[in-house]
Structures are given as C-alpha cells and as structure tokens.
Amino acid sequence: VSKKQTKKSFDARKSQLAIDFLQQLDAQITHGKIAELTQSTGGVKIVWSNTLKTTAGRANWKRETVVPKHTGDSANVDVKQYRHHSSIELSEKVIDDELRLLNVIAHEFCHLANFMINGIRDNPHGKEFKVWAAKCSQMYGSQGINVTTKHTYEIDFKYVWTCTACGCEYKRHSKSIDPKRHRCGACKALLEQTKPTPRQTPTSQLSEYQLFVKEQMKVVKSEHPNSPQKEIMRIIAERWAKVK
Ligand SMILES: [Zn+2]
C-alpha cells in the first residue's frame, strides 16, 4: 500500500475515528461526565481546521451561567447552573495518521476534563490535568497513546533547513526557504537543507569563519548556558578576532 493510499484511507476514516475515540475516552476515563455536561449544547464538537498549522489540536471551552427560572420555589435560586460549550479543533495539516490523531484527541480530552470536571481555568497543564493524562496513558498505553503536558506531537514537515553554525532548525511545509537568500534568524549564518536528501555543504565550502563558529558554538554555549544566541555569537566573534 503506498503512502498516498494510506493517507487517503486515513482521511476517509478520520472524522469517525475522532468521534468514536472521544466517546470511548469519556466512557472509560470520565464515566460519561463530559457527554452529560455538554448534552444541552449538543456535545463536544470536533472541528477539523485548515488554519491550525503550528499545533495539532486545541480544546475550546466556555461556561455559560444559566439563570434558573423562578418557579416560585425559592430554595433553588442560589444554585448556579452552567451550560458548557466546548469543541476540539484538529489540524488537517498536522494530523496525518491514526496514532497521532488518537494522541491529540486524548490530550485535548484531558483539557476538557480539566476545565469541565475540575473547573480549572488558569492552569491548563497542572496537577489535575496530569491525573487525567496518567489515566489515559495507562489505559491506552498499549495502543501507543501517551499524554504528556507538552504539545509536541512531532509535526511532519516536508522540508528542514539547519543553520550551519548554531544548529537552529527551520521547518516548513513547502520549499519556502532559499539558503542562497535566507540566513539563520538567530545568528545570521548560512542555512543548509537537511530534509529531504541531506545535501551537506562540503566542509571545504564553508568559510574559515563558519568552521570556527561551528567549532566554538558548543564550547561557548556550555560556558554561558544562560546567554542568548546573540550574546553567544558576540563572544565567538570576539574570539575569532583574537585568533585571526
Ligand atoms: Zn495541552
């Protein structure tokens, strides 16, 4: 089966996969509570987004306070009721296989549980989140699911350029960087394409200064672990001036 066919079959199944897995998570991890809380607003909406490109998913949640109708029974007046509006946005671009999809859904599900069940509004990856995350990882770990507090689902960029001096990586979905025209944003050194087809700039083509920077970068960084890149480059330039 070609990669293209796999992607096509995934695209055809992904909407249903997302819905099914979210339901499963709610049933097994939160005992149906998410469905219950969002029943009056039609459940958690799953929205596939074309504009979400730098992150794989995002959980949105809003709580609306419902003013109970006065029915003459004054005992209930002080009981606040809420209507939970929630959705999970999923990136069409970033999520390109089933395992990533399930991992993203599990992560965003933990955000919703954190918001809706724990009522946490200001600490998205706090201890309550971690409890849900651990439950998910434990229950679905054998399926390759691991919920962490980071949003680092490896994004499969087609192109990567690496700075020849500081090693900064520039990832793009299209071939939008031209190493002849573009330089490293951090240190202004040359960039080289490292994905696809690592086209190494032969060492002989690097200038003496670039070689010096390459050599000194690690040393200076370890000597000044808290200095910004700009400062590191200044120190290296200073050393270069001395050895030259
Ligand atoms: Zn998160």
Ligand SMILES: [Zn+2]
């Ligand atoms: Zn650089």
